[in-house]
Amino acid sequence: MQRIGVFVCHCGTNIAATVDVARVVEAAAKEPGVVHAEDYQYMCSEAGQLKIREAIKEKNLTGIVVCSCSPRMHENTFRQAAERAGINPYMVEIANIREHCSWIHKDIEEATEKAVILARAAIAKVTLNAPLQAGTSRVVKRALVIGGGIAGIQTALDIADAGYEVDIVEKTPSIGGRMSQLDKTFPTLDCSACILTPKMVEAAAHDKITIYTYSEVEKVSGFVGDFQVDIRKKARSVDMSKCTGCGVCQEKCPSKKTPNEFNRGLNNRSAIYTPFAQAIPNVPVIDRESCIKFKTGKCGVCAKVCQAGAIDYEQKDEIVTQNYGAIVVATGFDTIKLDKFDEYSYSTSPDVITSLELERIMNAAGPTKGHLERMSDHKAPKSMVFIQCVGSRCADKRGKSYCSKICCMYTAKHAMLIRDKYPDVEVTVFYIDVRTPGKNFDEFYRRAVEEYGVNYIKGQVGKVAEKGDKLLVQGVDLIDNKRILMETDMVVLATAIEPNPDVRKIATMLTASIDTNNFLTESHAKLRPVESPTAGIFLSGVCQGPKDIPETVAQAGAAAVKVVGLLAKDHLVTNPCVAKSDELLCNGCSSCEKVCPYGAISYEEREVNDHGIRETRRVANVNSALCQGCGACTVACPSGAMDLQGFSNRQILAEVDAICK
Amino acid sequence: MERAKELLTDGTVVRVLGWKQGDLGYNPEPAYFNSPEELADFVYDGFCGANLSKYMIQAGKMERNTLVFLKPCDTYSFNQLIKEHRVNREKTYIIGVGCKGTLDIDKIKNAGIKGIESISQDGDMLKIQTIYGEKEFPFDDALLERCTVCKGKTHLVYDELIGAQEGEEAGPKGNRFEMVEKLEAMMPKERFAFWQNELSKCIRCNACRNACPACSCLKCVFDSNKFDSAQKANVDTFEEQMFHVIRAFHVAGRCTDCGECSRVCPQGIPLHLLNRKFIKDINEFYGPYQAGEDTDSRAPLTDYMFEDVEPSVVTERGGKH
Amino acid sequence: MHRTEQEQAELIKEISGVNTKKCMKCGKCSASCPAYEEMDIRPHQFVSYVQNADVKALLESKSIWKCLSCFACVERCPRDVKPAKLIEAVRLMVIRERGGNYLTPGEVPELLDEELPQQLLASAFRKYSK
């Protein structure tokens, strides 16, 4: 028989103002099994906890109920207090009489009555509690970073510098990400490549970092401290150990008609290619869909010209399986598709481009070698129009409801750079709001206006139409309340950004939660911004929400610290509220196994002794280290063999009964 | 039967699971036959309604192989049991037997035919020997409800067929959801009255549970202390509702609609209407699904789609309050 | 019956089904409007006028007769505000106050064309039939 103590907290007046605490104590004392009941001003205080510890010792309590604030607040506090007094910490139940009672009800009679019922339910539950032992699980001292952009590189460098092994998995043939496509960066106008390339080189040279490019995460199992991950290394068709990166193969490749992804399709590339000159690794891949050899079997030019004999048409995808203690998601972003924004003529006119395309045009290594020109006739523009918020802040399905955050600043950057380099080009920016929170950001924008003479007009553009070899932009100036109809040579759209579409697949593999916009959800919006709610999964960069480079780098470092904090531990304490199967009731039907999100349930042939009948049965076995305690299996099980410790069928039914009494 | 003898003699199997004549002319019962001699009692006629699949759970644990006779619809149950790892296919030799439909003795009795001694079939008619002389009754009028909406004459799993051909007369007949739809169209009060009347007949004999090939738990939750739900007394209507609702829920997505529950109910409660409601809902909400059709697909309740209907569909669709 | 401007504004919102608070003042409605130059009060201003219960000016505005009901503003609005619906509501209010519509309700269905927004036809008749 349990000996239960009930402790009712006043929480100052937070509870006591609407709940008659004395009556709750009185009612609780009458419940079967309760041998002690008292109230106190602040149960969570050191003095309050002392009362609990003393009562446990004096009255030989086996379980306690604390009627106080939400268990999400102080469950741990009271569990520790119980443990210090020598009883199992899982013999503690909380009746939430603050958030769920005193704070939402005004009538003292009603609130007190409810508090008594909530106390009764907790007493009924704790009567059925059993001591649980938290286990431990190992921590693999290695981290995985998914995505090799600036976020992934920075996270990997910081983890590696702390002395832990890190693997970067990058889908494309080179690390570098979006930042490698940018020309200059705001607000200092550093050359993007000049600041990124050293980091790429550092990552590649770091003895603690292994980089898997042209690779994807294929399967993830396990849990915090010990994830098992399958990485698919796609066949590069080039032997990385032999290739010297001389580039002759790319020069000689006869297939040169594939849109160049790195240049956003503004020019073409060869079938064997490295995305850009500073690529890491500087080893090309053969794009098998474009390669003549793979399509027709005839060609083989690259193999013939390769002095190193590195070309390997027979190469196959390879699966690398590795264990990790922590995983960082750094999958980055892409710009949204503009096919639904007909009014801007993006799909019909080559002179209407996105800002990321402009980055490539402005870049010395880009399709125009850095000369500002129209893609239709390669003439230098005399005037340019920038349109902001294309697809951002959009309530309808065509775009995204959020602000993409970076566009105001990069548009100011583009406008400024163009006015600086080509002073005869008229630059007009149509904006809804110019948002420049950030150090030196507003000053930067003002310089664009005041020093460089960029013409900012408040008002979203209604329409862009082709008119001869010009573009006709129709808008309004909301300040002057005047119609604007202007002819221009080029239109640049500040296109909304969205998380990399692959992230949904990755989030599912990681069981990391994701919002309706496909941004990964952080564990707490303010206090745990780089952690996913799934233990051991961390977030770095735009996969979590729009951000610029400095913010990304800061978050990458923060994620790295969290990873290091985890990897520094030798063991983790596991949640003991896990599923447990009664082998005598188990039918072996596999229903539980099918609904388990963690693959924690396996089946084995086991000899059981069912009341004297010895036989070998197929029974479920729960790996308590993998189980996270959701309880899906307990309901899938028709015979009731599967139960959840800490939230058992009988415990919950006891609560139901107490509430409905 | 001859074939069974052969297989017993040549050692392919060591026992045969079939039906033997009961103490009346129309109540054959499931039986094991361990020798060719015992097979003399073997019988197979329209009253061999019993679905032998469930017995194979037990047989699978015995030494060596067992021969079992399965009617087409029984093979769905057997398949479902394979899926749930309850039967051992390797230790089973299945003879798929042809089926013209199984009969409901109560339909004959209710027609006023009393003192039945034996029944035989003659074309479309049943010849019934009674103590009052020979009577005739149309075969089709004596069919069990489940056979009037037969899901097809194809065996899904077998080693050989007798009296049936492969791919014979596939496809279901009739609308098995007719009565479910009728109930759905009623006012809630009428529905409640209907079920209150039906379920209050329940004597908790557990025949439905014992006959059901899906209800095959080693120990039923209603017999264990896991839910404080072990109570057999017929206390009031709601106790019975709870039992039957949970029973139907536990077999939802696993029930092949074999109709054994209703066939064996001594009180004549149309229990299959509970199972069919789940089947109908599953088909409507999550796409057509026939339990036992295969041995590897995910059952509807262990599967999901992101776009699944919300539970509010019940209120929106019903709305008749 | 006399209504205050505030009441009129509420009525306009009710008739049109427009939530003026959704407007983020980007001006894309006016930027898209083919009749912009003809208007004294511009489409984007309709939203803030209604929001501020400045209804008298709207009732007297010539814009309500210049709106083509082409729905470009409705199509392009990133916040789903539907300025054309507001303009129609103001128009309707003027017509109701003057007393009498230009068409009997029974005549309207025959004139409907599936390709056109219903409002286009209805408002066209209100504007030009007299």
Next chain:
Amino acid sequence: MQVEKTQVFRPKIVAFCCNWCSYAGADLAGSSRLAYPADVKIIRVPCSCRVNPMFILRAFQRGADGVILCGCHPGDCHYTTGNYYARRRMTLLFSMLDYLGVENGRTRVEWVSAAEGVKFSTTMNEFVAKIHSLGENVRLGDLRCKND
């Protein structure tokens, strides 16, 4: 003249809330002081998928007038897939209860995130109002319990 004191109907309502979203949403409703009737009593479960149909039937058997299940929004489940299973289970169970002639307004599933204190409170207000309109649950009550 004696005024007869009328018995006010105080429904018994059980709310199952998942620990990660809805229970936190209820906490937020509390800390935001968003009132809802005291008739609602919350039972904390790790996930909506922990809720066995037995619990719901048992609540009704013991005299509950309404049962509501709250979980994370589909796609947001802390355990990834729990609420998808809960959704199917509850859809089928509620449909069955409806089929048995139990008013379908007495059962409800609502997805409430940890940030939706307002939604939690409005949902509970709506649900209690609905139960008030349906009155005492006579159809599923356990007569045995009421007679003693």
